[in-house]
Amino acid sequence: MIKKIVEFCLKNPPAVIMIAALTGGMGIWALKTTPIDAFPDISENQVIVSTQWAGRSPDDVQDQITYPLSVELQGIPGVKQVRGMSGFGFSRIYIVFEDRVDFYWARTRVLERLGGLGDLLPNDALPELGPDATPLGQIYWYTIEGPLDLGTLRTIQDYTVRYALQSIPGVSEVSNIGGFVMEFQVDVDPNQLFSYGIDIQQVNEAISRSNIDVGARTIEASGMEYIVRGTGFLNGIEDLEQVLVTSRDGVPVMLGDISSISTGPAFRRGALADHNGEIAGGIVVMRKDANPVRVIDAVEERLAEIAPALPEGVIITPYYDRRELVLETVETLSGVIAMEMLITLIVILIFLVHLRSSLIVTATLPYAVLLCFAAM
Known part of the structure; x- marks a missing residue:
């Protein structure tokens, strides 16, 4: 031969x-x-399902979320193994498929199974798929620094930088890290609640009921059609103070009468800092089988495009770039x-x-x- x-x-x-x-x-x-890539991808062909259940103990999460989901997801074709992990306020399940199974086909089948759970899980626990990436997908880390407070820097990351980078081909997810997530905080006075005979559940329902827009039909007059709707979304502290909680002897009791309302940072369990102190930033996660060099090039091009739109003095600085390696x-x-x-x-x-x-x-x-x- x-x-x-x-x-x-x-x-x-x-x-x-x-x-x-x-x-x-x-x-x-x-x-x-x-x-x-600089690192060989030897990770398993897996799909991750994460569920947040705020304030619940690991035992409750295990009994009411992790175990039912693990049993339900075992029947998917091509599944080799299902592993679950329960923590304080969250559950994470790893569905490992056989290597011959297409990655996105596996994600579709898991999503179909999650859509048919019905009343299997608590109402306030919503499972969601993890990003379509591998454990080696974190290719670009950056910080946002400037003469602004941490809450404002985090807001810039959440609503400006993240949305700009999320649309880049090859980017699976842009994770936020550091800073403070700003929120409206209602500090209820227990003495006022007792004097008016109000419980905390009524306060929660009043806020939820008031923060909504209502749609209606149309009115025709003089050959014109008018769309009728009720606007009720809360836009600031003044709106929150005018939320009607209840009434006593014909006198309305407003939320501002029984509480102190302000803006402040949400509770957090981590931070991002360097030698100068705390900062805000983000992590770009690459989609599975994408080219890291091309993705990072596109990320830096997009960052250069949005740089003029950032507040004066705010800069974005990379501190981990897989492309160099x-x-x-x-x-x-x-x-x-x-x-x-x-x-x-x-x-x-x-x-x-x-x-x-x-x-x-x-x-x-x-x-x-x-x-x-x-x-x-």
């Missing part, structure tokens, strides 16, 4: 050159299009291949004293690398 192949190559040089050029071109195309890895590999080619050329030239033979053998090294990329 080998003899026939050698004879064919010797008798048909043009065909050999054409085949070599074709396969080499395929290798060059694959080299430019194949995603290259990827490019250094590729540069190291290229240097090693070049060094091997040089050594091979010199050694064969010394022993055979024949330049053509040395060049033919040396050319097989980069050609073999291109064939490996073509096989991917």
Whole structure:
């Protein structure tokens, strides 16, 4: 067999050159299009389901969320293993599929199963899928700094930077970290509640009932059609103070009469800081099988576009960039291949004293690398 192949190559040089050029071109195309990362992705083919249930103990979360979900998700085709974890106020379930199962097909089947849970879970516990990324998907970390308070910096990250980066192809998620999430805080006076005979549940219902827009029908008059709607969304502290809680002897009791209302940071369990103090920032998570170099290039282009729209003095500074590690890895590999080619050329030239033979053998090294990329 080998003899026939050698004879064919010797008798048909043009065909050999054409085949070599074709396969080499395929290798060059694959080299430019194949995603290259610095770390091998050896993670399992898995889908993550996260559920928040605020204020509940790990035992309650295990009994009412993690265990029922684990049993329900075991019946999905292609599932190899289901692992669950319960913590304070949250549940996380890892559904591991067989390697032959398509990643996005698995996510679709899990989402279908979650949509048919019905009354299996508590009303205030809503499961959701994790990002379509791998554990190695965090490719770009950045901070937002400036002469503003942490609440304002976090708001810029939540509603300006995050939305701009989320729409980039290849970005699965932009996670927020650090700063303060601002909220309206209602500090109820228990003495006022007792004097008016009001419980805290009535206060919660009054706020929820008042923070809503109401849609209605239309009115036709003089050949014109008018759309009728009731506006009721709360826009500030003044609106909250005018929320009607109840009435006593015909006198309305407003929320401002029984509580102190202000804006402040929400409760948090972590922070982001450097040598200068606390800061706000974000983490860009890459979608599975995306090219990290291209994604990071697109992220920096988008950050440059939104920079003029940021408040004066606010800057975005990267402090982890996977692209640098990827490019250094590729540069190291290229240097090693070049060094091997040089050594091979010199050694064969010394022993055979024949330049053509040395060049033919040396050319097989980069050609073999291109064939490996073509096989991917």
